[in-house]
Every structure is written in structure tokens, then in C-alpha cells.
Amino acid sequence: MNTVDFLNSREDLLSPGISACQGCMAELSLRVILKVLGEKTVLVVPPGCMAGAAVGGWNKSLGTKIPAAMPQLGNSASMLAGIKAAYDLVDPDVHCLAYAGDGGTADIGLQALSAAAERRDNIIYVCNDNEAYMNTGFQKSGTTPHGARTSTTPVGSVGRGKVNFKKDVPMMMAMQNTAYVATLTPAYMNDFVEKVQKAATIKDGLVYLHVLNPCPTGWGTKPENSIAYARAAVQSRYFLLYEYRNYEFTVSAPTKNIREPKDVTEFLQKQKRFAHLDEQDYEEVRRVVNSRWENLKKLAGL
């Protein structure tokens, strides 16, 4: 069955329609993940866009057709570890899923996440990476990229957006031998669905899925272009698609099959958060993007 037919055959477990901003990829990604994992899933969603919109529910009704719980911002992984420990006594086959933002993952939740991976708690932890704290007004996070304007890294007569570079959380998780690590983006839905399906089969530890979700509201892009930006991020190698399991890196087809990578400006230009960047900044981004690709090639033996 192809991906479209497969997804059509699965029950939609999230709020019908669109409950978040127009062009929101975070909600689409969550919807697909829930379709793949199915109704025997328990969801944990910390404060962020998806807690506020899709999952939190409306007018005393649920936002999901599966049970959900709201932890605090920094304890998604630890609270879910407790849920899983208890579910192991009740029904070990229930998927225990966290869907946390990049702030809740790369910043305040990183310690608890790393510990859960070390313990090999069998939970599925998804980082919805839209590259800033979008729900509360675009504050900088650890995964905000170099140069991006956010409300806490403003552009002014001196300031030029975020000074430092994006924290590479999936690589960190791979380096501590997390049971399964994969990077995903909704522009490549076959790859996306395959990775979530694989995640559902992992029983020997923590699954970490890092999803790049373009955010039109925070990035300053047109809602109808969200998928195009996700595709440009992959085609420019700004965002690398790969998997990690048992000390092996595998570069995923959409990234592996790139013949001529697009220039990073394909991704950066026309995003309002990068509007102040000049050629020197682009060159800096190219350097980092190339270094990361060279590094991944070495790790994957390409």
C-alpha cells in the first residue's frame, strides 16, 4: 500500500480540520504520527503550540481520541518514563509518546530526555522543531539557527539575530547510543511514515524522532509554502535526513539521492527571520551546512 492509501486507511486521532495556525507543520506531523501509531497510544504534550491548540481540546472536549497528559515544560521525558513504567504493569504494548517543542527538548527538557535514553526507557519522544518557542511569541531556543531574528535575539543597530549555531540534538542523542534516532520532515512523507512505523517496532529503548516543522507564523513565510520550505531545507542539506541505530548511521533516501544540492539561500531567503542576512552570513551558513554533511558522510561510511 502506498503512503497516501495507508494514511487514508488510518483513523485520524487529532482535532478535525486545522486547530493551529494556517500552514502549521507541527499539527500535520502530529496527525500523521498518531495515524501511524494508532489508538493504543498515550500522548504527553508539554506547554507549547500543540498543548495550546490541537491536543488541549476545546470547550471541555478532548483534542485527541487517545488519552493525553500535560507535563511541565522540562519533564516530558521523565513523566512519560513514569507512565511507561506503570503501563508495563498494565499493558506493555501501549505506545508512550511525547510530542515536545524544540525548547522543551533542546533546552529545559534535555537532561530528563538524555537520562531516559540512557535508561533505555521504551518511549517514543518526538521533537517538534520549529526552531524557536513559537507558541509564546518566537523566543530563541537551542535549536534556533544562526542569524535568526527572534523576540529575544532581535535585530537592531548592533544585534543581528542569534549569534551562535543550532544545537544538534539528534546527533547528541545518537552519540549516547539512543535505541533509535531519526530525523524527519513532512515534505518527504514516505520517509516520514516509514520512520514512524519503524519507531513503533523498537522495543529495546528510547526512540528519538527529530522533526523539522516549518512555522509560517514564526518564520515569516506564506502558509502555502510550508512544505516547500521543508523540501528546500532538505535539498540544500540545511536539514539532513538520516537514521541511527546500534552504532550505525544510515543516510535516508531524500538526502542520499540529492545530486546537486540547492544553495542554502533557497531555504533562507524570503523568510522574514533571515531578512537581515547578507552574503557573509550566507557563507557562514554554507560552511556549517557543509561541515555537518561531511561529518554525517563519515559517520555513515559514505
Add this chain to the structure above:
Amino acid sequence: MTRIDALTGNECVAEAVRLCSPDIIAAYPITPQSVVVEVLASMKANGQLKSKIVDVESEHSSMSVVKGAAMLGKRVFTATAGQGLAYMYEPYFSMSTMRFPMVMTLACREMISPGTVWCGLQDALSVRDAGWMQIFCENNQEILDMVIQGYKIAENHDVLIPMNVCYDGFYLSHQTERVEIPDQEQVDAFLPPIDLPQYLDVNHPAIVDPNTVGSYLIRYREDHLKCMQTAKKVIREVNDEFAEKFGRNWGGLIGSYRLEDADYVLVTIGATTGAARVVVDAWREKGVKMGLLKIRAVRPFPEEEIAEALKGRKAYGVIDRSVCFGWNRGIIAMETFAALGKAGVCLPGLSFVGGLGGLDLRTEYVDKAAGMIVEAAKGAIPAGETFWMNEDFL
């Protein structure tokens, strides 16, 4: 058969936890509580403990793990002290306000700064308004007994509030005393299995702990506070049942010693009570009617019992191992003053602050405090004054 052993306070916690057999334990070692975690791990390694242990990387995670497990209606346990409690504050408050029952022991420790790892009750008492029940113990047997009682009280469906069983770090956590350890059958007959719904059930989807409007939230708080008052009755009942079945009566919300006909009262909390008992005897031998009131429960606060116990006395003094910033007094002194004020009981009371940062609350100090209480009754010392049991006190 009851087993008699010589155990530290920390070891007593572990023995009691083994007997209560929580489903999930998650605890992070911290001085002076570490031995609790070590002994539980060793019991698990030796096949003596059924509980699943989740070895966490911090106190924030220990409370988060047990909170997650509590969402499935499981019995859980953790333990901490001092900075660990401070680090845990976020999920700590949420655990109680979600009304998940559990027992968490605290080997009480002075709060930083300046740097210290030693005894003080500042850690537990600083969070007395975070929605938990808090019971303070005088000796190791009381610690062991209160962990067992704690689950029964917390899991009572009219209560459903978690409990801190608190004991002085080092003074009790590391001191070896004779204790009686009940056998499993005795505890099983006293403590029924936990009986709570599974809130996160894939067959009955619900959302747990979403953003809640104020009009609902205020009702949750009102109910929480009312149940805390109900807990007073349950604490007394469980105490009485325990006394009947195990032969040890700790008094419920308060304890007392030679209080019945006392003119002067030393009010204590925790391990300091031991020194105060010796001092009471010494003053009685001198022909002065000194008595002792031991505060066991700080939350819920036994205002009625305290007012009743102090009514008609000539004077009293409260010995605190903590400070109430902004009031220039100890915390239990402030709570006692408030209880008496509400009850309209008026008598001279003094506040003594000592034992901070592990300082020994020596019998000489307590003895001097007793003398000052006698003086306060005569009006020689103004009521409400605070005295610091530092090296210049004697």
C-alpha cells in the same frame, strides 16, 4: 513475627518502603538521604523488593516519574532532602494539586546559602504551603511507622493528598536506634492495596492536567483545603488503628509529655523533642511543672489541639530548627502564634531558633529556654520575643 534490629533513620525508611511495596520507586541520592536510595537498590538487587526502580538523574525527574506512574493509579515512592526538594519544587507542587497520594520521605537539611549539607527543617517547612501533608518524626521507630501509616492516610479516598514523612537529617538519618520491624503479614493486614482509577486509559481517553479556567481551579483548591482538614480526622484514626495493631501510639497530630498538669510548656518539632524530654524531667525534679508539646503534623496544622493543649498554662516557648523570614521568628512559633490567636487563647509565648546548619540543640540550650519560659510567665521577658540559640545563648 516482629523483628528487632538496630537501624539508622534512612534504613528505617527503606524497611518501611519494602513493607509497603510501592509499584514504582524513583529517587535520586542526596546527602543526607542517600542511604535510603542505596538500601532500596540493594534490596532490589537481592530480590527482596518487588517495586520497579527507575534510576533518575535528578529530583525533578524523580517526582516527574512517580507523577507519571500515579496517573495510572499506582503506589509510588521517592525521597529527598534540602536542595533536592528545592530542585523538585515544580513537579512537587503539581503532584499534590493533582491529588495523587504517595509518601515521600525527607531527611531534612538546611538550605543553601551559605553552603551546608547539615541538619535543619528549613527545606520541608519552606514548602509547607505546597499542598502536601507533612508529619515530623522524633526518632527512627516513628519514621518507620509513619511511612506505613502515611500510605494509609494519603490513599484514603476522603484525603487523596501526598504525605512527606520528615526527619532531622544526620541526627536521625544517620543515627542508629533500636527499632521494631513488623512482618509483611502485619503490614498487609493494616495497609490495603492501592485502589485508584487509571486516569490515562487507552480504553477511556481523557486529558490529564490541561490548562484550566480559574472558575474550576478555585473549586479544586477549595476541595483540596477541605480534604486537608478531613485528613486531621484520618490521621487520628489511622494512628489509633496502628496503635491497636502494632502497639505504638504516636499521638496523631500532636504528641505530649508530662503535659497534663504543666504550667510551662516547651513546644518542639522533630528530633529536638528528645532533648526537651530530658529537660522536662529535670525541671519536674526541681518541683516546677514543666511539660512538653510535640508538633507532629505541620500540614494539616493541628490548630485546635494546640490551642487546647496550651489553654490555661502560664507560658510556653517554641523551639524551631528553621526561620520564618520577615517575621524574625521560627516557623513553628509563627504557626503556633496564629493557632492561639484564632482560638483566642492568650498567654506569653517565646520563639527560640536553634540547631540551624546542623548545630546541636543541646540540652543546656533547651534547659535555658525552659528557664526563660518561666521568666516570661512572670513578665520578666516580654512575650513574643525571639532568642537565637547561637554560641552566645548560654
